[in-house]
Each structure stands twice: as C-alpha cells, then as structure tokens.
Amino acid sequence: xxxxxxxxxxxxIGKPEEEIELPAHISTIADLVAWLKGRGEEYAHAFEHAExxxxxxxxxxxxxxxxxxxxxxxxxxxxxxxx
Amino acid sequence: MTLSPSEIERYARHLVLREIGGPGQAKLKAARxxxxxxxxxxxxxLQYLAAAGLGTIGLVDDDVVSLSNxxxxxxxxxxxxxxxxxxxxxxxxxxxxxxxxxxAHATRLTAENARELVQGYDVVADGSDNFDTRYTVxxxxxxxxxxxxxxxxxxxxxxxxxxRAHERRSDGAxxxxxxxxxxxxxxxxxVPACAEAGILGALAGVVGSLMAIEVIREIVGFGExxxxxxxxxxxxxxxxxxxxxxxxxxxxxxxxx
Numbered sequence: 001x002x003x004x005x006x007x008x009x010x011x012x013i014g015k016p017e018e019e020i021e022l023p024a025h026i027s028t029i030a031d032l033v034a035w036l037k038g039r040g041e042e043y044a045h046a047f048e049h050a051e052x053x054x055x056x057x058x059x060x061x062x063x064x065x066x067x068x069x070x071x072x073x074x075x076x077x078x079x080x081x082x083x
Numbered sequence: 084m085t086l087s088p089s090e091i092e093r094y095a096r097h098l099v100l101r102e103i104g105g106p107g108q109a110k111l112k113a114a115r116x117x118x119x120x121x122x123x124x125x126x127x128x129l130q131y132l133a134a135a136g137l138g139t140i141g142l143v144d145d146d147v148v149s150l151s152n153x154x155x156x157x158x159x160x161x162x163x164x165x166x167x168x169x170x171x172x173x174x175x176x177x178x179x180x181x182x183x184x185x186x187a188h189a190t191r192l193t194a195e196n197a198r199e200l201v202q203g204y205d206v207v208a209d210g211s212d213n214f215d216t217r218y219t220v221x222x223x224x225x226x227x228x229x230x231x232x233x234x235x236x237x238x239x240x241x242x243x244x245x246x247r248a249h250e251r252r253s254d255g256a257x258x259x260x261x262x263x264x265x266x267x268x269x270x271x272x273x274v275p276a277c278a279e280a281g282i283l284g285a286l287a288g289v290v291g292s293l294m295a296i297e298v299i300r301e302i303v304g305f306g307e308x309x310x311x312x313x314x315x316x317x318x319x320x321x322x323x324x325x326x327x328x329x330x331x332x333x334x335x336x337x338x339x340x
Contacts, residue, residue, distance in 0.1 A: 004324075006240055007237040007240035007242070007317075008238075008240075008274060010317065011237075011239075016317065016319070016322065048273075049270060051266075051267060052265070052267055054264065056326045056327075059325065060327045061327060061328035078269070078274070079214070079265040079268060080235035080241070080242055081213055081235055081268075082123070082235060082236035082238075083123060083124045083209075083211045083213075083234075083236060
C-alpha cells in the first residue's frame with residue numbers, strides 16, 4: 001500500500017510517501033491511523049488529533065470509517081491556516 | 084460594459100483568448116471581488132486581479148505592514164512599514180491599474196460583520212491566516228449565496244479549493260461545503276501560524292496566483308474549476324495533487340442532522 005502525507009503530517013512523519021505492508025486486521029481508515037500511531041513518536045505526533053487529519057483513498061476524500069479494501073493509495077492531509 | 088481604447092490595448096492578451104475575449108473581459112470589468120487578507124496569498128492575488136481588469140476589488144484587513152511581512156507579502160514595500168495594509172494595497176493597485184475601483188474595509192472580519200461584508204460582492208477569495216476567519220467566511224458565503232475561492236499555507240505546502248455550497252450539481256446533489264472537507268479546526272495552538280513556524284515566501288506567490296486563476300474562472304467561466312476538488316501543493320517535494328471531495332450528510336449547513 002502506498003501512503004502519502006501532506007503539509008504538517010508530512011513534516012511530522014518526515015517523509016512525503018512510503019510503501020507499507022499493512023497487517024490483515026486493518027480494514028478502515030481509523031484502523032490504519034490507530035496502527036500508524038503505534039509505529040513511532042513521529043507518527044503519534046502527526047496523528048495526535050486524528051479527527052482533524054483527513055484521508056483520501058485513491059485521491060477521493062473519505063470519512064474515517066471508510067473501508068480501505070481495494071485501495072492502491074491512501075493520502076493524509078490536514079487543514080492549514082497560513083495566509 | 085464597454086472597454087475604452089486604452090483598456091482594449093491593456094487587456095489585448097486576454098481579448099485574443101477564445102476563453103476570455105471581449106465578453107469575458109466585460110464580465111471581469113463588471114465583477115466585484117472581495118479579498119480577505121492582504122498577506123502572503125492576498126498580495127499576488129490582489130495584483131493579478133487588478134492587472135486582469137477586475138471592476139471592483141474590496142479588501143478586508145485590519146493589519147499594518149511589518150518588516151518580517153516583506154519576505155512574501157510582495158504588494159507592500161519597505162517604505163510601507165507601519166502603514167495600514169489596506170492603504171498600501173490601495174496605492175499599489177492604483178499604480179498597477181487605475182481602472183480598478185478599490186474598496187478598503189480596514190476592519191477584522193467577524194461572525195457579526197461577515198455576511199454584510201460579502202453581500203456587496205460577486206466572488207469572495209479567502210487568504211486569511213486563521214481558522215476562525217476561514218470557517219466564518221465560508222459560512223457567510225453559503226448564507227449569502229456567494230462563490231468562495233479559499234486557500235491556505237503551511238511551511239512548504241498550500242491548499243486551494245473553490246466552494247459553491249449554495250448550489251447543487253447537475254445530478255441534484257449539493258456541492259460540498261468547506262466543512263464537508265474540514266469538519267473541525269485543529270485545537271488552538273496545535274498548528275503553529277507562519278509567525279512562529281516560518282514559511283517559504285515564494286510558495287505564497289504560487290498559491291496566491293492560483294487563487295487569482297480560480298477567481299477569474301468563476302467570473303468568466305472556462306475549463307474545469309475546483310468545486311469538489313482540493314489542490315494540494317507540496318513545494319518541498321514539488322508535488323501537485325488533486326483530491327476529490329463530496330457533500331457530507333453530517334455538515335451543519337446543508338446536512339441532514
């Protein structure tokens with residue numbers, strides 16, 4: 001699975017994208033976020049307010065309860081505020 | 084709305100375009116656009132809108148120019164430090180294109196005055212620097228039935244989308260609201276502003292110029308706009324990605340709850 005990160009999620013994780021083998025028990029975006037948070041401090045920091053970070057499956061925005069079955073790419077993007 | 088000979092020469096490179104031409108340029112001249120914030124995004128946005136021949140440009144900003152603004156807020160100059168941004172923007176736009184009517188709103192946009200401010204305009208462009216203003220502007224535009232071009236910056240990243248939440252798509256479904264995409268802002272203090280975090284100055288030029296394209300598109304009507312699409316710009320790895328988003332039944336404006 002390709003994971004892609006934007007803005008302060010990318011800055012906190014420290015890379016723009018990565019290829020990851022996901023454990024079989026992960027079936028939704030929320031499951032994926034919970035699992036990522038256990039991968040290290042940088043992930044825990046990126047998703048500390050998981051509800052504000054939005055996700056897109058194959059470039060289509062989805063809610064946290066969306067199934068990831070069949071997904072090729074999941075992007076995480078947070079709201080920004082600078083102007 | 085007719086163009087004078089000097090306007091015809093000024094806008095010659097627009098007038099030859101099939102997508103703009105005389106009718107499109109006349110629409111620009113008749114249009115009124117409200118820009119929220121004359122900061123990093125607002126600076127190039129105001130400049131390109133004025134250069135493009137917008138009839139009326141309003142600016143809401145209650146800030147004054149400071150030295151650390153000048154690294155990215157290119158509408159202001161060194162001699163402007165300490166002056167109101169509405170004043171320096173007015174002078175810069177007058178110099179750029181005297182045909183533009185400029186309206187200064189030297190006030191802070193709030194929940195109390197937002198609807199009244201957007202009422203007098205055809206399109207609103209939000210380049211503000213805080214979440215409160217973003218949600219307030221997007222709600223006001225929905226209630227007043229105004230198209231909104233809204234953009235934001237991170238340190239190396241930008242986002243841009245166009246909202247027409249007061250209208251439905253051709254299949255009858257509502258267009259998405261800003262809140263369909265970002266239901267809630269991060270808790271205060273968790274995402275540092277430009278002032279603390281820093282920002283790559285030229286990034287503001289890229290995203291602010293893209294805002295100007297979206298505003299011009301909304302007025303003239305050509306190609307495919309960003310309604311239901313979020314453009315993410317990552318200047319760190321130079322990625323431009325477009326993500327689709329749709330109406331969400333949970334949104335408080337047009338939702339079902």
